[in-house]
Amino acid sequence: MKRILLAEDEPVLRENVGTALREAGHEVVEAKDGIEACQLLETEGIFDLVLTDLRMPGKDGIEVVRHARLINETSIVMVLTAHGTVDGAVEAMRLGALDFLQKPYTLEALELKVRRALEHGNMLRKFLTLKPQGETEDERLRGFIGESSRMQEVLKTIRKVAPSNATVLVLGETGTGKELVAEAIHRFSDRSAANFVKTNCAALHENLLESELFGHERGAFTGADKQRIGRFELAHGGTLLLDEIGNMSLSTQAKVLRVLQQKEFERLGGSRSIKVDVRIVAATNRNLEDAIASGAFREDLYYRLNVVRMILPPLRDRGEDVLPLARHFLERFARELNKPMTGFTRTALRALRRHTWPGNVRELENTIERAVLMAESPDVDARELNLPGMEPSASPTNGGGLALPAEGINLEDLERDVVMQALKMHDWVQKDAARYLGISPRVMNYKVQKYQITNSRWTKNKISA
DSSP: OOEEEEEOSOHHHHHHHHHHHHHTTOEEEEESSHHHHHHHHHHSOOOSEEEEESSOSSSOHHHHHHHHHHHOTTOOEEEEEOTTOHHHHHHHHHTTOOEEEESSOOHHHHHHHHHHHHHHHHHHHHHHHHSOTTOOHHHHTTTOOOOSHHHHHHHHHHHHHTTSOOOEEEEOOTTSOHHHHHHHHHHTSTTTTSOEEEEETTSSOHHHHHHHHHOBOTTSSTTOOSOBOOHHHHTTTSEEEEETGGGOOHHHHHHHHHHHHHSEEOOBTOOSOEEOOOEEEEEESSOHHHHHHTTSSOHHHHHHHTTEEEEOOOGGGOGGGHHHHHHHHHHHHHHHHTOOOOEEOHHHHHHHHHOOOTTHHHHHHHHHHHHHHHOSSSEEOHHHHOOTTOOTTOOTTSOOSOOOOTTOOOHHHHHHHHHHHHHHHTTTOHHHHHHHHTOOHHHHHHHHHHTTOOOTTOSTTOOOO
């Protein structure tokens, strides 16, 4: 079904044409003159075709063509012209109209022209999709940094699911980058030429969220002094991210479910159903299975959203990504703040590797922004990172903090004790202990073998007698 705006000032002709187009399976919005047509272009979202008479009171068809192309330069417009006004039709085509049909015409001729115009629109959208503004793959993945095997699996899934229209559910802790994944899905999809629209479901009260998603008519509630287009309409032909969907009320969930099932909705205070073609990506940090069990989330909506499920690992489980992310943020903030930054000192790199990043990528991003802002040299130092557990005033060369006994120590015994303490602190997970000590997992495994350290949880590191 295609959406067509029909602007015709002759009531009988408007009714006959509208009926014929509806019988052909299209949704038709009618305007009695050019003024109403221009208003509908601003308030009714995107039309697949604008069909306008050339001579109308108030504003003529030329103004309608100009207005349609101003709002959306890829709009498909066709004009209906009477005998003696062909020059006006030529002017309309010069302004961007695709074709014209001269009166009197048969409904068969009109339907043929409309069908060809809609086919042209489909081809144009496909061309724009195949040529997404000349973006390279790096540009499509802007901000998506992940060298670890787990994030490479996420990227592999993005490439697989993006070309489809399947709904995607992205799960993960706060700050893991769910919005970036949703945007990457959109940029790799056939919808990349259309809008990527996002809404935070946790940021608005229930009534405000419904207005944000579905729009409202004038007078729908106190303060609704004009019509509002919702996010679903803005995302027509593109992708809508419903972020923090686990915080959505049950009544709003029911309305979202209807859109997923029937591809239509009504604005608040309205009675006319509006058809939309939107791909949904939902994201949440909540356990939706637990929410279903407690009655806080609809099971039928969950299964509609959970067609493709993606789980983003927390940053503490992908330590290989910390330094590449830190360098990415350093370059970005150095550029934004116009500061000549070259990198990190050795103590800063060690601190970045040791920290467990409970706030995930968002915490790392904020840390680097603050460090660049406070940095006094081209290299960020550990004290400028100011991570928890660090003494900002401590100097890496002051030699303090470790009291050596006068009788001397065995260096290997000391190292074994340090490795053991690091393992115990991190629940015997070698890669976490290695990150804490600022060494690689390979070096940690070597030291475990060297000092014959064992634990009942391990299998491959057991030492035979």
